[in-house]
Amino acid sequence: xxxPAPKAAKGVRVRLAPSPTxxxxxxxxxxxxxxWLVARRHGGQVVLRIDEADTARAPVDHEAAIEQDxxxxxxxxxxxxxxxxxxxxxxxxxxALKLRARLYPCLESEEExxxxxxxxxxxxxSPVYDRAMLKLTPEQLAAAEAGGKRPYWRFRLSDSxxxxxxxxxxxxxxxxxxxxxxxxxxxxxxxxHGFTSVLDDMDTGINRIVRGEDSASATGVQLDLLSALxxxxxxxxxxxxxxxxxxxxxxxxxxxxLTLRRxxxxxxxxxxxxxxxxxxxxxxxxxxxxxxxxSFDLNAAxxxxxxxxxxxxxxxxxxxxxxxxxxxxxxxxxxxxxxFWLAVRGSLDLLSEARGWWDVVAGTIVPPVLSExxxxxxxxxxxxxxxxxxxxxxxxxxxxxxDATGLDDADIESVLxxxxxxxxxxxxxxxxxxxxxRARAALRLGVAAx
Numbered sequence: 001x002x003x004p005a006p007k008a009a010k011g012v013r014v015r016l017a018p019s020p021t022x023x024x025x026x027x028x029x030x031x032x033x034x035x036w037l038v039a040r041r042h043g044g045q046v047v048l049r050i051d052e053a054d055t056a057r058a059p060v061d062h063e064a065a066i067e068q069d070x071x072x073x074x075x076x077x078x079x080x081x082x083x084x085x086x087x088x089x090x091x092x093x094x095x096a097l098k099l100r101a102r103l104y105p106c107l108e109s110e111e112e113x114x115x116x117x118x119x120x121x122x123x124x125x126s127p128v129y130d131r132a133m134l135k136l137t138p139e140q141l142a143a144a145e146a147g148g149k150r151p152y153w154r155f156r157l158s159d160s161x162x163x164x165x166x167x168x169x170x171x172x173x174x175x176x177x178x179x180x181x182x183x184x185x186x187x188x189x190x191x192x193h194g195f196t197s198v199l200d201d202m203d204t205g206i207n208r209i210v211r212g213e214d215s216a217s218a219t220g221v222q223l224d225l226l227s228a229l230x231x232x233x234x235x236x237x238x239x240x241x242x243x244x245x246x247x248x249x250x251x252x253x254x255x256x257x258l259t260l261r262r263x264x265x266x267x268x269x270x271x272x273x274x275x276x277x278x279x280x281x282x283x284x285x286x287x288x289x290x291x292x293x294x295s296f297d298l299n300a301a302x303x304x305x306x307x308x309x310x311x312x313x314x315x316x317x318x319x320x321x322x323x324x325x326x327x328x329x330x331x332x333x334x335x336x337x338x339x340f341w342l343a344v345r346g347s348l349d350l351l352s353e354a355r356g357w358w359d360v361v362a363g364t365i366v367p368p369v370l371s372e373x374x375x376x377x378x379x380x381x382x383x384x385x386x387x388x389x390x391x392x393x394x395x396x397x398x399x400x401x402x403d404a405t406g407l408d409d410a411d412i413e414s415v416l417x418x419x420x421x422x423x424x425x426x427x428x429x430x431x432x433x434x435x436x437x438r439a440r441a442a443l444r445l446g447v448a449a450x
Contacts, residue, residue, distance in 0.1 A: 012044030012208050015201065016070065016077060020051050020062045023259035024069040026307060027212070030244050030277040034210045034301055036075045037278070038239075040293035047204050048077040051193060052084050069260045073270050074289040081204055083196055090191045093199050093229060094184070097155065102228045103184065105151030106133040107144055129154070129180035153185040155195070155225055162220040167239035168302035169213070174220025182221055198222045202231040210298070213240040239298060244277070245306050258307075267331070267351025269323075272315040280306045286319050313349045321346040333358040343431035360421045361435040367422050367448045373415045377449035379404055380416060384445070387438045394430040419448035 014035040018028045039046045048070070050063050063082070070077075097103035108116075117127040133154070141151065163173035184195035201209070211219070219240070223233040263273060271286045278292060278301060320328075323345060325338040332341065333355055344357045359365055370377060383400045385393055398412050405412070417429060420441055426432075433441065 012039050012042040013047070013205050014039045014044065014208050014210070015047040015049045015081075015204065015206050016075065017049040017051055017197065018066050018070070020066065023261040024066065025259050026277065027244050029069070029073060029260055029273070031210060031212065031241075032070060032075060033073065033274060033277055034239075034241065034298070035208075037289075037293050037296040037301075038208055038210060038298055040290075041296040041298075044208070045079070046075075046077040047206065048080045049197075049200055049204075050080065050082045050084075051197070052082065065261075072264060073260060074274060079204070081200055083200065086196070086200070087191075089203070090196055090199060094153070094191070094195070097184075097228060098153075100228070102156050103153050104134055104156060105136060105141055106154050106183075107136070107141075107149055107151055108133065126178065127180075128178065131156075131181065150187040152183055152187040154181040155184050155221075155228070157181050157221065158224050158227075162223050162233075164219070164223065164233070164238060166216075167237060167298060168241050169216075172216060172219075172240070174217055176220060176224060179217065179221060184225075194218065194222065195225070198225045198231075199229060201236070202226060202229060207235055208237050208239075210239045210241060212243050214243060216240050239302060241302050265352070267348075267353070268312065268316050269319040269351070272312055272319050275315055276307055276312045280308065280311070286315050317346075317349050320348045320351060328354075333362075335362065337435075339431075340435055343435065344427045347425075347427045357427065357432075360423075360426075361432055361440075365422050365444070367419050367444045369450055370415060370419060370448045373419075374449045376401070376405055376407065376412070376415055377419055377445050380412075381442060381445040381449065384438060384442055389434045389438070391430075391434070394433045397433075416445075420444050 016032045016035060018024050018032055024032075036046055038044070048067070050066065052062070094103060113129075116130065120127050120130075134156070144151070157176040157179060159177055161173050161175050163171065166172045182192075182194050184192055186192065200206075219238055223236075226233050226236070260273070264270075269286075271288060274289060274292065275286045325341045328341055328345070328351065329336070331351055336354070336358055340358065340361060341354075343361075344354060347357075348354060380397075380401050383397060383404060385397055398409060398416070401407075401412050401416075402409060413429065414424075417426070418424060420429070420436065421432070
């Protein structure tokens with residue numbers, strides 16, 4: 001296979017490389033968003049990398065799911081790289097590393113490695129791999145393979161320090177002698193992510209990488225590998241940003257079930273998610289991504305960020321309150337009208353809540369029995385106007401009830417709301433009552449008064 005020339009990078013070039021093993025969680029979504037914003041802010045390019053070098057571990061339909069999640073969030077890309085198409089390239093690069101003695105075979109089992117680590121720790125030494133397999137001769141390797149053993153392969157790190165000027169954290173350095181030589185190829189021949197990702201970045205001309213601060217040590221290793229592969233470490237800029245945290249300071253990856261797919265299913269709007277992922281609890285507006293990109297400041301995004309559910313709900317309510325019927329209609333219950341949407345949209349934290357309000361105006365609910373307010377409810381039923389109803393039916397009806405009972409408007413509305421909707425709060429009843437209709441309202445008043 002002819003070695004591909006590294007793609008010439010004109011301006012900023014980033015890659016989106018979400019995990020292929022699960023739905024996109026918030027931490028991965030934030031990193032994808034940050035990389036995308038960096039590229040678009042500077043008129044650069046975005047490459048979507050589908051990480052699937054180990055096809056046995058990747059779900060069959062993960063590529064479509066990843067693309068759907070990213071597009072729903074509002075991201076696009078200029079090129080796509082699929083690792084399943086690059087197996088020959090990985091094999092060629094691995095052979096070149098072997099010839100330069102930078103990739104060497106190992107035969108120790110996990111049990112043997114664990115024993116070594118524990119023994120070194122007991123002697124007060126670092127548990128770094130001891131490179132014993134560098135002494136393995138070709139004859140010993142051949143004999144082991146003849147006996148059915150298959151080696152896995154480690155990358156021999158340089159005995160030096162790797163340093164770089166990090167966009168987010170300033171001058172950083174990693175002492176490679178304090179790190180075990182990483183395994184790049186498993187015994188079954190599959191290539192590991194730490195190898196394939198570096199080669200992919202080199203061949204596609206990736207020159208800006210925004211990643212989590214927990215990857216700083218891995219960056220030192222990958223820069224050493226990049227150099228060994230013939231790449232230029234100085235051509236790549238890194239920003240190691242703080243991991244997304246929840247309100248209690250825990251990592252967002254530990255927020256139970258909070259993936260883009262789940263939030264989408266709950267009716268959270270993508271612009272609200274994007275604003276919270278970028279601005280955290282300080283988010284107070286929901287500009288479109290194009291506007292975010294135009295003013296994006298990576299240095300500001302490098303500050304610790306908290307993902308606040310309360311802020312997300314507040315922002316989502318604001319987005320929904322301005323969503324047109326045409327935009328909402330495909331996700332509303334069958335039969336929902338524009339009048340219904342305009343009546344409820346300002347009271348929703350999640351679009352999924354529209355289902356409950358549709359049941360209120362067009363379905364069946366069982367209101368609570370309000371024995372203490374039975375007299376009020378019976379009088380309200382008695383005074384419930386005949387249809388057809390006009391826009392002022394609620395005001396006229398409650399005014400008549402107030403005149404007949406001597407109660408104030410707030411007390412009347414509180415009781416009637418609970419009887420008619422089963423809720424203590426919600427959309428304006430002046431808009432809901434005409435949608436509900438007289439028969440449905442009368443039935444609920446009777447049940448509540450029983």
